[in-house]
Amino acid sequence: MSMDEQQTSYAVKLPAFEGPLDLLLHLIKKTEINIYDIPISLITGQYLEYLDLMKSLNLTIAGEFLVMAATLIHIKSKMLLPISETDELEDETDPRADLVMRLLEYQRFKDAANGLETREQEWREVFYRPPAVGSGEPPDEVNLVDLSLFDLLDALRGIMQRAPEKRGLEIVVDELSVQDRMGLILDRLEGEESLTFNSLFERDTARLAMVVTFLALLELIRLKRVHIIQTELFGVIRVWKNMNLPLS
Amino acid sequence: MEEHELTAVVESLLFVSGEPVSLEKLAEVLEGIEPDRIRESLERLRQIYDVPGRGLQIVEVAGGYEIATRSDCAPWIKALEKIKTATRLSRSGLETLAIIAYKQPVTRGEIEAIRGVDSAGVLKTLMERRIAKMVGRREGLGRPMLYGTTREFLQYFGLKDLSELPALKDFREVAESLPESESIAEPAADVAH
Numbered sequence: 001m002s003m004d005e006q007q008t009s010y011a012v013k014l015p016a017f018e019g020p021l022d023l024l025l026h027l028i029k030k031t032e033i034n035i036y037d038i039p040i041s042l043i044t045g046q047y048l049e050y051l052d053l054m055k056s057l058n059l060t061i062a063g064e065f066l067v068m069a070a071t072l073i074h075i076k077s078k079m080l081l082p083i084s085e086t087d088e089l090e091d092e093t094d095p096r097a098d099l100v101m102r103l104l105e106y107q108r109f110k111d112a113a114n115g116l117e118t119r120e121q122e123w124r125e126v127f128y129r130p131p132a133v134g135s136g137e138p139p140d141e142v143n144l145v146d147l148s149l150f151d152l153l154d155a156l157r158g159i160m161q162r163a164p165e166k167r168g169l170e171i172v173v174d175e176l177s178v179q180d181r182m183g184l185i186l187d188r189l190e191g192e193e194s195l196t197f198n199s200l201f202e203r204d205t206a207r208l209a210m211v212v213t214f215l216a217l218l219e220l221i222r223l224k225r226v227h228i229i230q231t232e233l234f235g236v237i238r239v240w241k242n243m244n245l246p247l248s
Numbered sequence: 249m250e251e252h253e254l255t256a257v258v259e260s261l262l263f264v265s266g267e268p269v270s271l272e273k274l275a276e277v278l279e280g281i282e283p284d285r286i287r288e289s290l291e292r293l294r295q296i297y298d299v300p301g302r303g304l305q306i307v308e309v310a311g312g313y314e315i316a317t318r319s320d321c322a323p324w325i326k327a328l329e330k331i332k333t334a335t336r337l338s339r340s341g342l343e344t345l346a347i348i349a350y351k352q353p354v355t356r357g358e359i360e361a362i363r364g365v366d367s368a369g370v371l372k373t374l375m376e377r378r379i380a381k382m383v384g385r386r387e388g389l390g391r392p393m394l395y396g397t398t399r400e401f402l403q404y405f406g407l408k409d410l411s412e413l414p415a416l417k418d419f420r421e422v423a424e425s426l427p428e429s430e431s432i433a434e435p436a437a438d439v440a441h
Contacts, residue, residue, distance in 0.1 A: 018339060018363065019363055019365035020364050062365065102364070104419045108416050108422050111417055112414075112417075113342035113346040116337075116342050119406060120337060120342075123405055127322075127325055128267075128316050128317075129266045
């Protein structure tokens with residue numbers, strides 16, 4: 001690029017839109033038209049121009065923008081159709097009505113978001129103390145968390161640390177397969193609806209056995225035969241039978 | 249217990265707690281003392297702090313009382329390296345949160361229907377920041393997850409409870425506010441034409 005080009009080219013700054021509704025509201029406000037009587041042809045034209053502009057700037061256009069374009073064109077075509085006697089009932093509703101409702105509903109929450117933003121600005125300047133004493137209680141508000149593999153690995157590490165690490169003579173005659181252990185876990189779940197993560201390892205004394213149990217659990221999760229849930233942060237991890245699947 | 253003693257104890261409890269302490273909790277700890285008296289002592293405490301020359305204040309937030317700094321002190325607090333301010337929420341975060349706050353419990357599908365865009369990522373961020381949480385599942389097809397706000401939400405926005413949120417505008421108010429309001433900088437169509 002030559003110096004000249006660099007000087008004449010300028011960056012176009014686009015207002016960032018959260019989505020197609022946001023863009024439409026912007027166009028409506030800019031053209032100062034009545035939201036209850038949107039000149040759909042005008043707005044569709046402006047909307048499509050905007051998409052073209054985004055394209056020419058190599059911005060990726062999210063699918064939602066295209067869906068809205070299709071909706072606008074659909075409404076436009078409906079409005080062009082003459083009102084026929086036969087589908088009078090259908091024609092009683094303005095084809096734009098749905099869109100108008102969506103725009104207004106969205107604007108309501110945009111306004112509410114502005115309100116939150118004002119509060120945020122104010123309250124970000126206020127600081128609290130962290131708890132002075134480590135509170136033993138779990139927090140009252142907890143997320144129902146589906147756990148990640150790392151949470152499970154953490155739990156396994158906890159169990160392995162509690163297990164005495166036997167040194168010296170330990171001959172493990174390996175009769176444990178992951179397959180068998182999976183069966184064992186499912187058998188135990190037959191009687192109850194859920195088991196704690198820790199109880200799965202009760203009978204495992206050797207670390208190897210624990211690892212096998214753990215692998216079996218992972219495999220069952222992968223096969224969606226069980227799912228694991230922790231109802232509170234750092235709480236007990238429970239293994240649930242997946243009821244929705246036939247045991248085949 | 250004498251009035252001044254009670255006030256001192258209440259102050260110490262708020263200091264140590266590090267989270268909003270509800271009146272019920274205080275009454276539980278201060279067994280045998282009338283909740284009304286506790287409330288009075290909280291008010292007294294509030295007044296004690298509410299004078300020039302103090303950097304702290306008693307705030308009523310998230311269903312309880314808490315000791316907090318005064319906002320005038322914020323610049324210096326932020327300069328103290330130990331303190332990190334939470335990153336401000338993005339526009340999409342605020343929008344999503346507004347929908348959750350007013351419509352809870354709400355499913356992701358309902359949020360996306362209002363916003364008109366995919367909201368999975370935003371939702372995840374809000375949950376990671378513990379401003380929103382899963383509150384259960386809706387019965388019915390697919391049993392979708394339901395989302396709601398947390399106590400951290402109330403704290404973050406300095407709200408006593410959800411009823412303190414300003415009422416949502418109705419459609420008429422929204423429509424009336426439309427033409428002249430909003431100043432999105434740089435109208436893009438100028439470039440497009």
